[in-house]
Amino acid sequence: MSSPPARPPRRRPARRSAPPRPCVSAWPHRPVNPGEPRRAQGARRLRPRHPGRAGLRALHPAERLRHRPLPRGRRRLLHPPGRTDPHPARHRPRPRRRVRPRRAAAPGSGRGPLRGPRHAGRGAALRALCFVGLAFVQGPVAFTVVAACQAAAQSITAPVTQALVGTLADEGDRTRMMAVIRTVRNVGFSLGALAAAPLLLADGVWLNRGVLLGNAVAFVAAAVPVARLRLAAAPRPVTVRSPLAAFGAVRDWRYVCLTALNAVLALHMTLLAVGLPLWVTHHSDVPDALVPFLVLVNTVLAIALQVPFARGVTEPRSGARALRRAGLALAVCAALLAVPAGAAPAVAIGAVILSCVALTAGELWQAAGGWELSYAYAPEDRRTTYLSLFGLGTSAQDMAGPLVVALVLGVGSAGWLALAVVFVAAALLAGPVVPLLERRPSAPAPAEAASAAPTPG
Incomplete structure (x- = not known):
């Protein structure tokens, strides 16, 4: 009995070559296909599907960078109309913060209270606190401590005030402004001495305390407008590693x-x-x-x-x-x-x-x-x-x-x-x-x- 004739080997149909898929880039600002128009490039800028937490742990660290969330401004390019957003919560636009109206600034001022005015205001407030302590202090030791604190506050105020004046004034007007401040201070010193002389001559504890408390109130009244000054530009931040570094x-x-x-x-x-x-x-x-x-x-x-x-x-x-x-x-x-x-x-x-x-x-x-x-x-x-x-x-x-x-x-x-x-x-x-x-x-x-x-x- 003769065997059936051998069938010819079945040829598989040749696979059609699939069209090249667009390159999915993790950086949307890089062009995908330079030959295509810009609008077509924006439509093709799709990120790969997020693998989830377990998938991220299994990926190489370099591959994880492809799945990191991008800024909200890129969302329209990443997910054009008709596409679903795989991370809607991450790319949801945040509500805009309400911008408060700025307070009235001093002449020649700009963006807000900075460290110089605040330090000058704190120095005046510290001197006011020292005068309150002098009004109610008891004993020579406590008086010496409070007087030393008042002297320290006075020495701190002078360089901070000079630095603040140098920031507010022009180069040629800096010394003249300091002279005006000193003139006003001398006038206030003279008027204060004339006003306090009859009170100090009177015999009364609360009259003497009133002189000191009135001086403290004057310092507070001067500290408030100084602390609210606004400068034209913020100073460069200075990192102080140790208080002893100032001795350099x-x-x-x-x-x-x-x-x-x-x-x-x-x-x-x-x-x-x-x-x-x-x-x-x-x-x-x-x-x-x-x-x-x-x-x-x-x-x-x-x-x-x-x-x-x-x-x-x-x-x-x-x-x-x-x-x-x-x-x-x-x-x-x-x-x-x-x-x-x-x-x-x-x-x-x-x-x-x-x-x-x-x-x-x-x-x-x-x-x-x-x-x-x-x-x-x-x-x-x-x-x-x-x-x-x-x-x-x-x-x-x-x-x-x-x-x-x-x-x-x-x-x-x-x-x-x-x-x-x-x-x-x-x-x-x-x-x-x-x-x-x-x-x-x-x-x-x-x-x-x-x-x-x-x-x-």
């Missing part, structure tokens, strides 16, 4: 030299408060009633001439000239006080009045030059720290000044002449201080620092 400014020996020079010229404060009254008491022919008259002359001249003396101080060179004039004026003051005790009463009275006038001129020039140079050569990112270091020179003068004045009075005329020589030396050293500070390797030039500072909008 001491390594800048050139700036320390400027601080020491200013501390020597700031001796006029001790001369007015201690030197002139003791000089008057040492001269028996000079009436003691001349002491309040000298204080009045100093106050009136400081109020009337502080702004005119600071008007020409607009850059570091003029600041150095102001310090030089301050040293020469204080030298004239010390030389006039070298009048011997046996001099005629008219000569002694004329000498002490002229010395008070020269001392006031030195005070005004020293303040203007110190403001300009201390701010111009303080680095922008550590400006408050450098200004605090500059203020330490004044604090050192407050501690060592009475001792120096006592030594000068003990020596007599020779001591006043020696002090005049010291002031002349300080005036001569004020000239090289600007080139010395400009040669610092890491310090920016004053023009660059001023251009980098925010200006009022």
Whole structure:
């Protein structure tokens, strides 16, 4: 029996080549098929189906990036009309936050209260709290602690206020604004002293407490508008790793030299408060009633001439000239006080009045030059720290000044002449201080620092 003929092998039909699928990209901003139109590319930009949590754990970390949710602005390209959104909860548009209306800003202000105004306001509030403590403190130890806290708050306020004024004012108007603030402060000091004098003379505990509490209320009233100031631009954030890092400014020996020079010229404060009254008491022919008259002359001249003396101080060179004039004026003051005790009463009275006038001129020039140079050569990112270091020179003068004045009075005329020589030396050293500070390797030039500072909008 013959076998059936073998069938020919069955040929499978050739598979039709499927059309190329569009490339699914995890980055929708990359073109899928550059040859297609933009509208067709947007329709093809589909992401692969999400594998779920279990599938994500099984994938390679590099593959998980393809399934991460994209910003809400890409949702229209990823899921065109007619397609279902695999993650509706993730791509649901969030409700817009209600924008609150901004408060009224100060002239030349911009975006909101920043750290500088807040720090100045907190310093004033802290001083108010200290005066409240002084009104109700009991015992010498507690009084010393509260008084020390008040002195610390006062020293903190000065550099913060100077930094805030430097941010609000233009480069050439910075020193004039500081002079205006000092003039207003002297006016308030004089009016407050006149108002408090009859209350302090009265015998009453609550009257004395009322004077201190009224001073605290005045500080609170001043802290509120200062804290609400708005600056034109936010300052660059500064990271402080440790409070001890602020002592790094001491390594800048050139700036320390400027601080020491200013501390020597700031001796006029001790001369007015201690030197002139003791000089008057040492001269028996000079009436003691001349002491309040000298204080009045100093106050009136400081109020009337502080702004005119600071008007020409607009850059570091003029600041150095102001310090030089301050040293020469204080030298004239010390030389006039070298009048011997046996001099005629008219000569002694004329000498002490002229010395008070020269001392006031030195005070005004020293303040203007110190403001300009201390701010111009303080680095922008550590400006408050450098200004605090500059203020330490004044604090050192407050501690060592009475001792120096006592030594000068003990020596007599020779001591006043020696002090005049010291002031002349300080005036001569004020000239090289600007080139010395400009040669610092890491310090920016004053023009660059001023251009980098925010200006009022």
